[in-house]
Amino acid sequence: MDIKTNEIGDLLRSQIKNINENVDVNEVGEVLEIGDGVARTSGLGSVMSSELVEFPNNVFGMALNLEEENVGAVLFGDSSLVKEGDTVKRTGKVVEVPVGKELLGRVVDPLGQPMDGKGPINAKETLPIERKALGVMQRFPVKEPLQTGLKSIDSMIPIGRGQRELIIGDRQTGKSAIAIDAIINQKSTHSSNSPVYCVYVAVGQKASTVAKLVAELEANGAMEYTTVVVANASDPAPLQYIAPYSGCAMGEYYRDNGMHGLIVYDDLSKQATAYRQMSLVLRRPPGREAFPGDVFYLHSRLLERASKLSEDLGSGSLTALPVIETQEGDVSAYIPTNVISITDGQIYLDTNLFNGGVRPAVDVGLSVSRVGGSAQIKAMKKIAGKLRLDLAQFRELEAFAKFASDLDESTAAQITRGRRMVEILKQNQYVPMTTEKQVAIIYAASQGYLDDIELESVKEFEIGLLEHFESKHSECLEEINSSGDISDDLGKKMNKAIEEFKKSF
Amino acid sequence: MKQNLKKINIYSNLLNDAVNSFDDFIGVKNGLDEFNSSLKNDLSINTFFKSKTIDSKEKMSLFEKAVSNSMSVILVEVLKVVIENNDINLLKDIAKNFTLLSKKKLNIAFVEVVSSNEMNSDQKDDITNSLSELIKKKIDINFNVDKNLIGGLKIKVDDTLYDSSLQTKLENAKSKLVGV
Numbered sequence: 053m054d055i056k057t058n059e060i061g062d063l064l065r066s067q068i069k070n071i072n073e074n075v076d077v078n079e080v081g082e083v084l085e086i087g088d089g090v091a092r093t094s095g096l097g098s099v100m101s102s103e104l105v106e107f108p109n110n111v112f113g114m115a116l117n118l119e120e121e122n123v124g125a126v127l128f129g130d131s132s133l134v135k136e137g138d139t140v141k142r143t144g145k146v147v148e149v150p151v152g153k154e155l156l157g158r159v160v161d162p163l164g165q166p167m168d169g170k171g172p173i174n175a176k177e178t179l180p181i182e183r184k185a186l187g188v189m190q191r192f193p194v195k196e197p198l199q200t201g202l203k204s205i206d207s208m209i210p211i212g213r214g215q216r217e218l219i220i221g222d223r224q225t226g227k228s229a230i231a232i233d234a235i236i237n238q239k240s241t242h243s244s245n246s247p248v249y250c251v252y253v254a255v256g257q258k259a260s261t262v263a264k265l266v267a268e269l270e271a272n273g274a275m276e277y278t279t280v281v282v283a284n285a286s287d288p289a290p291l292q293y294i295a296p297y298s299g300c301a302m303g304e305y306y307r308d309n310g311m312h313g314l315i316v317y318d319d320l321s322k323q324a325t326a327y328r329q330m331s332l333v334l335r336r337p338p339g340r341e342a343f344p345g346d347v348f349y350l351h352s353r354l355l356e357r358a359s360k361l362s363e364d365l366g367s368g369s370l371t372a373l374p375v376i377e378t379q380e381g382d383v384s385a386y387i388p389t390n391v392i393s394i395t396d397g398q399i400y401l402d403t404n405l406f407n408g409g410v411r412p413a414v415d416v417g418l419s420v421s422r423v424g425g426s427a428q429i430k431a432m433k434k435i436a437g438k439l440r441l442d443l444a445q446f447r448e449l450e451a452f453a454k455f456a457s458d459l460d461e462s463t464a465a466q467i468t469r470g471r472r473m474v475e476i477l478k479q480n481q482y483v484p485m486t487t488e489k490q491v492a493i494i495y496a497a498s499q500g501y502l503d504d505i506e507l508e509s510v511k512e513f514e515i516g517l518l519e520h521f522e523s524k525h526s527e528c529l530e531e532i533n534s535s536g537d538i539s540d541d542l543g544k545k546m547n548k549a550i551e552e553f554k555k556s557f
Numbered sequence: 558m559k560q561n562l563k564k565i566n567i568y569s570n571l572l573n574d575a576v577n578s579f580d581d582f583i584g585v586k587n588g589l590d591e592f593n594s595s596l597k598n599d600l601s602i603n604t605f606f607k608s609k610t611i612d613s614k615e616k617m618s619l620f621e622k623a624v625s626n627s628m629s630v631i632l633v634e635v636l637k638v639v640i641e642n643n644d645i646n647l648l649k650d651i652a653k654n655f656t657l658l659s660k661k662k663l664n665i666a667f668v669e670v671v672s673s674n675e676m677n678s679d680q681k682d683d684i685t686n687s688l689s690e691l692i693k694k695k696i697d698i699n700f701n702v703d704k705n706l707i708g709g710l711k712i713k714v715d716d717t718l719y720d721s722s723l724q725t726k727l728e729n730a731k732s733k734l735v736g737v
Contacts, residue, residue, distance in 0.1 A: 075719050075720060076718075076721070077717065077718070077719055077720075078718050078720070079718075080713065080716060080717070095716040097716050141718070
């Protein structure tokens with residue numbers, strides 16, 4: 053843009069003309085003490101709970117402890133810029149973040165400020181980060197599937213739009229990988245009439261990890277429909293505490309406007325830890341594992357906001373995938389049990405499976421989806437029942453098989469089938485698979501077509517079979533996609549196609 | 558801690574019960590402030606009153622001699638009890654609590670006026686009278702100077718800050734121009 057010096061002068065003069073407007077009137081208080089990211093202030097008699105307050109040097113905070121003598125506020129910025137005796141101003145509004153499609157493709161902090169250097173976000177709307185979850189009458193049962201693109205999850209632990217499905221496991225078991233794959237797989241929905249917009253909330257993670265993740269999303273074209281909310285490990289605890297709520301407000305925009313949203317909270321254990329730190333510094337009484345008494349409410353009020361709306365409200369949905377990290381597989385610790393009880397099921401990831409090469413390391417026995425079944429397409433439902441049964445029988449016999457050298461024929465057959473089932477459920481990262489392809493390969497395995505294939509060749513067989521379907525029998529895949537069921541006729545066609553491929557394999 | 562709060566309440570309530578006019582209040586408040594500042598600034602006075610080896614009677618007679626002409630009777634009596642009970646450490650909180658209680662009782666507003674230059678007494682009177690009329694309360698006013706204001710005034714009435722300083726206006730203009 054070409055602006056001459058005199059034009060700049062005019063611009064400045066017109067702005068300065070307005071300077072001499074009204075007197076600034078603010079309700080103020082005084083900082084009594086400051087430390088550990090928490091300020092105690094006097095005054096601020098009418099401040100609201102969760103209200104944004106302004107300290108000098110552009111540092112903002114949130115009023116949390118409203119006591120008789122003083123107000124405890126947590127700081128979102130550098131507490132070294134605030135000193136005792138400083139004036140603190142009320143802003144009159146609770147913490148709000150910008151929402152809308154303008155945030156897609158952006159990396160923002162929990163206050164909605166851009167962190168990606170792509171310029172300001174010109175969002176037209178804002179929403180308070182703390183909002184009440186919807187009541188019973190505004191909701192509708194979960195009925196549409198949310199495909200993660202992962203065979204083991206979509207077949208046995210299906211997730212529906214509006215569901216809360218916990219991803220739980222020890223460190224380095226692939227929890228974030230599942231969430232990222234789920235986001236990447238939503239790309240296919242953007243060519244349909246019900247696209248899913250995603251929000252990824254990174255809490256307490258290394259900045260390098262987040263940068264890598266954003267690059268991965270960008271490489272897979274997933275950033276176009278995703279917003280990343282970041283509160284790094286180096287950010288103050290209050291920012292880590294509000295990050296999930298901010299992300300949720302951004303996701304609720306899609307839900308409330310008749311669209312579909314998917315939000316990943318990665319992870320809520322770190323948010324709970326940040327909240328514990330904040331609560332202890334605010335001198336709130338500690339309870340079990342030193343967490344404050346309201347740590348259950350911390351997560352329940354967040355996860356209750358994920359919902360499927362009724363038709364009157366536009367049928368929008370917000371699906372939540374919270375992540376919890378366990379220590380040494382201990383699911384009975386305080387935070388894991390809390391979140392397990394709040395969510396509609398969990399995907400449990402096992403270290404031994406992960407180290408054994410089963411990736412995603414989903415422990416099918418401990419994982420469950422309480423409401424997703426009704427959202428699953430018929431075709432998948434039909435084959436998943438068989439898959440679950442085969443795997444359950446395999447697990448029972450697997451340990452036994454290690455000791456016995458002579459096995460009867462039926463037991464050996466079950467073990468053979470189980471091993472192949474486990475093999476086809478393995479999937480690489482960042483390569484989500486469409487539902488029809490998942491159905492095709494699981495169908496082939498459950499019909500016993502893989503039983504005589506060498507275990508090492510199963511992967512190769514899977515790739516070849518899917519290519520064969522795509523090139524020569526694409527009508528089968530299309531029919532699964534359009535009808536969502538495997539009719540007898542289609543079953544016969546698929547059997548024929550698989551046999552045909554087997555001959556050439 | 559709780560014991561101290563109880564004591565602070567008792568002492569401040571005693572003082573509050575005794576003040577019935579704005580002038581009384583100012584007298585007691587100034588007396589407390591002066592005593593507090595002399596304790597803070599003069600180590601020998603502080604050590605004398607806090608000493609456990611000096612007899613409390615001796616402390617009280619000396620205190621009475623020193624302040625009986627400059628302090629109201631009720632304040633002297635209350636402070637004597639404070640000295641006798643070795644509660645000198647609580648004086649700051651007693652003064653704070655007393656101010657809060659009297660503010661409610663006598664309908665007083667605390668005003669702080671900050672200007673960029675020292676004001677003369679006429680200007681101060683003008684501001685005091687206009688403010689008192691405007692907020693319909695008796696006012697306890699303090700005048701301060703802050704060169705950073707550049708021009709204009711900052712007036713703080715209790716918890717509300719009226720800011721017409723040039724410094725704030727320029728800062729607001731800056732954020733508007735920069736678009737932050």
